[in-house]
Amino acid sequence: MWVKLGFMISNQPPLWRRAVAEFLGTSLLVMIVVGSGIAAQQLSPNDVGLQLLQNSTATVLGLTVLILVFGPISGAHFNPAVSLVDWVLGRRSGTGLTLAGLGTYAVSQTLGAISGSVYANAMFEVGTSISTKDRASSGHLLGEVVATAGLVLLIFTLAATQRGVLAAPAVGAYIGAAYWFTSSTSFANPAVTIGRIFSDTFAGIAPGSVPAFILAQLVGAAVGVGLLLLLFPSAGRTADDVVLPHEAGRVAS
Template identity: 80%
Template sequence: MTSHQPPLWRRAVAELLGTCLLVSIVVGSGIAAQRLSPNDVGLQLLENSTATVLGLTVLILVFGPVSGAHFNPVVSAADWFLGRRSRAGLTLAELGTYVVAQVVGAIGGSLLANAMFDVGTSVSVKGRATSGHLLGEVVATAGLIVLIFALAATKRGALAAPAVGAYVGAAYWFTSSTSFANPAVTVGRIFSDTFAGIAPGSVPGFVVAQLIGAVLGLGLLAVLFPVAARSADDVVLPHSLEKTGA
C-alpha cells in the first residue's frame, strides 16, 4: 500500500463503523418492516431493500474516502489478490485488519439494531441454506465483484456509491437468498432472530458460496477487464490523502 493512504488504524475504524452501520440498517429496517407490515412479506422486503439501498449509498460516500468503503471481506480479499503483484491493493496484514474490523462491526450492527428496537439479542433460527439460496449467493457475490472492480478499472469510481447501492437493491429481488454477498454481514446477522436474521447452521454454506462467487467474479474480470489489477487501490472509492486532502 502506498504512503499516500490514510493510516491503517483510521481505515480500520472506518471499516468497523461502516460495516456496523450497514448491518444496523439491514437488521433495523427488517425489524421495522415486520412491525409496519406484519401480514405482507413482499412489502417487508421492499421496505428492507429500499432502506439498504439508500443507507449503503450514504455509507460509501461517508467512509469511502477513508478506507475505500469495502465493508465486505470478499471485496477486501479481491483487492489484495488483484493488487498483490503490483502492490496496488491491500497487503496481507492490511487484509487481516480489514476483515477483523468488518466482522466485529457487523456483529455490533446487529446488537445496535436489536437495542434500538428493544427486541433483545438472540441467535437467529431462520434457516436459509437451500441449494437455491446458495446459488443466489454465488451469483450475487460474483456480480458485486465485477461491478466494483470494473468501475475502478474504467475510472468510474465516482459512480460506486449509487451503482453498488442499486446493484444490492436489485439483488435483494432477483436472487433467492436476498443477496447477502458478504461474509461479515452474514456472520453479523446471526445475532438477530428477526426478519433479516440467518441461523448459524446456514452460515458456512453461505460463506462458501460467497467465496465461490468471488472467485467467479475475479475470473470474469480477468476476461473482461484485464487491467483491473492496476486500479485495486481505488476500490470501492479512491482513498488517498492526496485526493481527499486528509
C-alpha cells in the same frame, strides 16, 4: 498508472484510521439491514413482499450514503470478500491491500457487523438472540454465488474503467436489485452474514446456514474475478481505487 507505488501507499490514510472506517461503515450497514427488517416486520406484519420492499429500499439508500461517507478513507469495502479480491488482484501489480491490511479489514468488518446487529436490536428493544432462520437451501446458495460474483465484477469494473465516482449509486442499486432477483436476498458479504446471526428477526440467519453461505460467497467472488480478468486483464492495477479511491490527500485532516 501506479508507477509511483511507494508514494501512493504512503499517501493513504493510516491503517488504524481505515480500520475504524471499515468498522463503523459495516456496523451502520448491518444496523440499516437489521433495523429496517425489524421495522418492516412491525409495520407490515402480514405482507412479506412489502417487508422486503421496505428492507431493500432502506439498504439501497443507506449503503449509498455510507460509501460516500467512508469511501475516501478506507475505500468503503465493508465486505471481506471485496477486501480479499482487492488483495489477490493487487499481488499481480503491487497495488491494493497488504496481507496485514486484509486481516485488519476483515476483523474490523466482522466486529462491526456483529455490533450493528446488537445495536439494531437494542434500538427496537428486541433482545439480542441467535437467529433460527435457516437459509442454506441449494437455491439460496446459488443465489449467493450469483450475487457475490456480480458485486465483485461491478466494483472492480468501475475501478478498472476509472468510473469509481459512480460506485456509491451503482453498488447501492445493484444490491437493491439483487434483493429481488436472487433467492437469498443477496447477503454477498461474509461479515454481514456473520453479523446477522445475532438477530432472530426478518433479516437474521441461523448459524448452521452461515458456513455454506460464506463458501458460496467466496465461490462467487472467484467467479467474479475470473469474469473481470477475462474482460479487463489489467484490472489489478487499480486495486487501490476499490471501492472508492482513498488517498489521504483527498481527505481533510
